[in-house]
Amino acid sequence: MTHRIDLKNLTLPALEQFLQGQGKERFRALQVFKWIYQQDVANFEEMTNISKTLRTELATSAFISNLEPEAIEEGNDGTRKYLFNLADGHAVESVLIPIEGRNTLCISSQVGCAMACEFCLTGTFKLARNLTTAEIVNQIMAVKRDLATNPPAVQAELNDFDDDGDEGDSTSPAAIRNIVLMGMGEPLHNLDNVIPAIRIMIDGNGLQLSNRRVTVSTCGLVPEMERLGREIPNVNLAVSLNATTDDLRNRIMPVNRSYPIKALLQACSEFPLPGRRKVTFEYVLLGGVNDSLDDAKRLLRLISDIPNKVNLIPFNEHEGCEFRAPTRAAIDAFHKYLIDRHVTVITRDSRGGDISAACGQLKGKLGK
Numbered sequence: 001m002t003h004r005i006d007l008k009n010l011t012l013p014a015l016e017q018f019l020q021g022q023g024k025e026r027f028r029a030l031q032v033f034k035w036i037y038q039q040d041v042a043n044f045e046e047m048t049n050i051s052k053t054l055r056t057e058l059a060t061s062a063f064i065s066n067l068e069p070e071a072i073e074e075g076n077d078g079t080r081k082y083l084f085n086l087a088d089g090h091a092v093e094s095v096l097i098p099i100e101g102r103n104t105l106c107i108s109s110q111v112g113c114a115m116a117c118e119f120c121l122t123g124t125f126k127l128a129r130n131l132t133t134a135e136i137v138n139q140i141m142a143v144k145r146d147l148a149t150n151p152p153a154v155q156a157e158l159n160d161f162d163d164d165g166d167e168g169d170s171t172s173p174a175a176i177r178n179i180v181l182m183g184m185g186e187p188l189h190n191l192d193n194v195i196p197a198i199r200i201m202i203d204g205n206g207l208q209l210s211n212r213r214v215t216v217s218t219c220g221l222v223p224e225m226e227r228l229g230r231e232i233p234n235v236n237l238a239v240s241l242n243a244t245t246d247d248l249r250n251r252i253m254p255v256n257r258s259y260p261i262k263a264l265l266q267a268c269s270e271f272p273l274p275g276r277r278k279v280t281f282e283y284v285l286l287g288g289v290n291d292s293l294d295d296a297k298r299l300l301r302l303i304s305d306i307p308n309k310v311n312l313i314p315f316n317e318h319e320g321c322e323f324r325a326p327t328r329a330a331i332d333a334f335h336k337y338l339i340d341r342h343v344t345v346i347t348r349d350s351r352g353g354d355i356s357a358a359c360g361q362l363k364g365k366l367g368k
């Protein structure tokens with residue numbers, strides 16, 4: 001038997017090519033693509049507008065993968081953490097942050113992570129492997145399925161990924177509005193699979209998400225930021241800055257030794273963001289390490305030439321990590337310093353902390 005190809009690894013143009021290579025008409029690709037992403041069909045037999053012959057042929061040359069959550073945990077704040085077992089026994093996690101009409105899903109891009117940021121739990125495990133395009137989009141599809149049967153009891157709080165003041169335009173509590181690549185892994189370290197996954201997400205015939213509602217977060221891989229901007233210019237960029245001096249950033253984020261702050265900020269200012277969109281700077285507040293007013297002052301100076309907004313993330317403690325959470329007073333003072341200087345800043349409450357679904361707490365089954 002020939003090696004079958006997972007169609008969920010293919011963007012629409014790639015699917016067209018695949019079918020053409022099999023001697024089929026190009027327009028069949030659109031039909032198949034819609035069955036996969038709009039009807040969530042995984043079985044060629046159900047694709048009723050396609051001839052029986054083609055369906056049979058497809059079943060011998062291709063398949064359509066799926067992910068089923070192995071476990072779903074719901075936190076006190078409604079946050080849901082999904083654990084997905086992958087075909088080879090690895091596992092990744094996704095986190096749903098429910099807000100009425102504005103659900104945000106945080107998805108993973110790798111099993112483990114190679115970036116080794118000192119404060120991040122995922123980073124303490126080495127990179128096991130990249131996720132495939134299919135595994136990235138399948139996280140979204142599996143959560144959509146769960147939401148359809150089990151819509152969340154909605155939360156009214158502000159969602160920091162959806163702070164542009166628009167009314168929720170997806171009225172269904174079961175719809176996913178925002179995707180953030182802020183789960184396990186460094187998305188820019190897996191661009192070959194992440195870029196097609198984003199193309200599928202924003203394809204009007206695919207998952208039909210708005211490109212303004214897809215955010216890629218990076219620790220600062222400068223050449224890959226350029227590539228992302230070139231290939232998908234309309235996606236939102238978030239940068240985990242986390243320190244305001246190269247000394248400290250070198251220590252807590254090894255990536256800084258290759259791409260120091262100046263180069264990183266240069267890449268941010270060159271990133272093609274349309275209209276009035278801003279780069280999100282994430283800043284993990286580490287108690288007594290980077291949470292002083294001097295840090296706030298330096299942060300403001302560093303980012304002020306770039307259209308920006310700031311996400312402050314109070315450090316979430318985890319076992320075996322020397323860092324401590326900042327005090328409430330330090331968080332408030334840092335936040336106030338920026339607000340008083342007209343920076344758009346949101347302090348991310350520790351969503352999902354009770355189920356270890358907060359930032360830097362995802363590990364799949366690594367190190368279990």
Ligand code: SAH
Nearest residue numbers: 120182186217218219240282315316359360
């Ligand atoms: N690798 C990408 C995507 C992961 S996003 C990136 O670095 O941007 C995960 C976010 O959580 C990052 O901003 C990271 O700095 C932050 N983070 C990691 N560990 C954390 C922790 N223990 N507490 C709070 N935030 C943390």
